[in-house]
Amino acid sequence: MTPEDRARIEARELTSARSGAAITAAVVVALLCLYLMFEAAMKSIGQPAWVKSPDEWWAWLSGLPGTADPFLLAAGSLAVLALGLFLLLSGLLPGRRARHAMPDPRAVVIVDNEVIAATLARRARLEAGVAPEQVLVVVSRQLVEVQVRPTSGIPVAAGAVQAAVEDELRTNRIDPLPEVKVRIAESGVVGQ
Amino acid sequence: MNQTPRAVNRTVLVLAGLLFTLAGAAGLALAAFPGFAGAWQRGAAEFGRASAAVLDATTLPGQRDSWLWIVAAVAMIGLVLLMVWWVAVQGKGRTGVFARDYYDDGTRGIVELASAVPEQAVKAALGGRTDIVSTSVTAWEAGHDAGLRIKVQPRLGAAPYRIADDVSAIVSTLDAALGRSGPVVIHLAAGARTRMSRAERVR
Numbered sequence: 404m405t406p407e408d409r410a411r412i413e414a415r416e417l418t419s420a421r422s423g424a425a426i427t428a429a430v431v432v433a434l435l436c437l438y439l440m441f442e443a444a445m446k447s448i449g450q451p452a453w454v455k456s457p458d459e460w461w462a463w464l465s466g467l468p469g470t471a472d473p474f475l476l477a478a479g480s481l482a483v484l485a486l487g488l489f490l491l492l493s494g495l496l497p498g499r500r501a502r503h504a505m506p507d508p509r510a511v512v513i514v515d516n517e518v519i520a521a522t523l524a525r526r527a528r529l530e531a532g533v534a535p536e537q538v539l540v541v542v543s544r545q546l547v548e549v550q551v552r553p554t555s556g557i558p559v560a561a562g563a564v565q566a567a568v569e570d571e572l573r574t575n576r577i578d579p580l581p582e583v584k585v586r587i588a589e590s591g592v593v594g595q
Numbered sequence: 596m597n598q599t600p601r602a603v604n605r606t607v608l609v610l611a612g613l614l615f616t617l618a619g620a621a622g623l624a625l626a627a628f629p630g631f632a633g634a635w636q637r638g639a640a641e642f643g644r645a646s647a648a649v650l651d652a653t654t655l656p657g658q659r660d661s662w663l664w665i666v667a668a669v670a671m672i673g674l675v676l677l678m679v680w681w682v683a684v685q686g687k688g689r690t691g692v693f694a695r696d697y698y699d700d701g702t703r704g705i706v707e708l709a710s711a712v713p714e715q716a717v718k719a720a721l722g723g724r725t726d727i728v729s730t731s732v733t734a735w736e737a738g739h740d741a742g743l744r745i746k747v748q749p750r751l752g753a754a755p756y757r758i759a760d761d762v763s764a765i766v767s768t769l770d771a772a773l774g775r776s777g778p779v780v781i782h783l784a785a786g787a788r789t790r791m792s793r794a795e796r797v798r
Contacts (some may be wrong), residue, residue, distance in 0.1 A: 484619025
């Protein structure tokens with residue numbers, strides 16, 4: 404595996420292929436084309452049209468908005484606009500997946516953010532000395548948010564939790580290293 | 596690791612997205628602005644006259660309609676086939692053959708290793724571990740050597756680096772045993788099974 408191959412595979416693993424949007428677009432365009440093909444074929448062999456002949460469709464289209472119910476026209480246009488924006492944004496936005504990469508000499512290692520969050524939550528919980536239900540960790544690409552609800556009467560040191568979570572991130576060689584934000588809740592809960 | 600043509604996906608999505616967005620915006624503008632509707636009807640009438648002239652010019656003597664309709668129908672069939680191809684190549688590239696070589700010394704023939712060979716080897720190596728909920732291994736076309744994708748679901752709270760290092764070591768052993776070194780992806784994934792199963796005990 405050359406470094407270029409590795410970078411390419413890693414980039415592909417970390418971003419979405421947009422298969423869902425591609426299949427949606429393909430199905431819509433294929434259905435439209437099938438219908439147009441059918442009407443064009445009817446026209447070319449001189450048979451009566453199925454729904455409307457191409458001429459009638461053109462007359463309808465060029466007569467808009469007088470030829471259609473204004474409410475239906477607006478609603479249909481909105482639906483088409485929404486579909487178009489969905490496809491356009493799918494094509495333009497980077498589409499990052501909720502994953503991080505880890506360096507490894509042999510393989511490309513990809514870790515789901517949820518897996519990282521679980522291991523960070525375990526470490527933060529041990530550091531703060533609270534039950535699993537009192538810690539919530541959210542991992543995104545550049546930020547790790549740790550929320551701890553301390554047990555009533557037992558204070559939790561935010562600095563220690565922060566240091567522990569950062570150490571756990573470094574130990575797991577998460578690349579690039581996200582920023583860590585620790586929030587200790589004002590009110591405590593009854594400990595388990 | 597699959598062979599989805601991502602550049603094609605992006606390009607066609609942008610094109611189709613632009614078309615649908617413009618059509619939808621034009622429809623909304625027709626419904627909302629009478630000024631735009633007037634311009635639209637004048638432009639459409641102009642275009643309709645021009646295309647009617649073209650259709651008349653391409654109608655063969657003795658025929659009722661232009662042969663351009665046949666061309667249009669064939670073009671539509673072509674577009675439909677392209678769309679079918681586009682759907683078919685999404686997620687393509689999975690293979691059942693991990694390695695294949697031709698030998699002509701001694702008994703001549705082809706030796707094939709099914710993708711089940713690395714799969715069973717990795718599964719057996721990881722089988723006894725309590726910090727892993729499930730393992731799946733698939734082989735993918737990647738040039739000469741097949742690529743392996745090893746998807747491991749760690750138990751919630753298990754340290755990712757330990758599992759990654761161990762799986763990487765297993766892959767190196769597998770390279771030595773099978774004499775192949777194609778690309779390998781180790782994916783530590785979360786899923787329904789990890790969420791439903793009990794969390795990793797502290798160690």
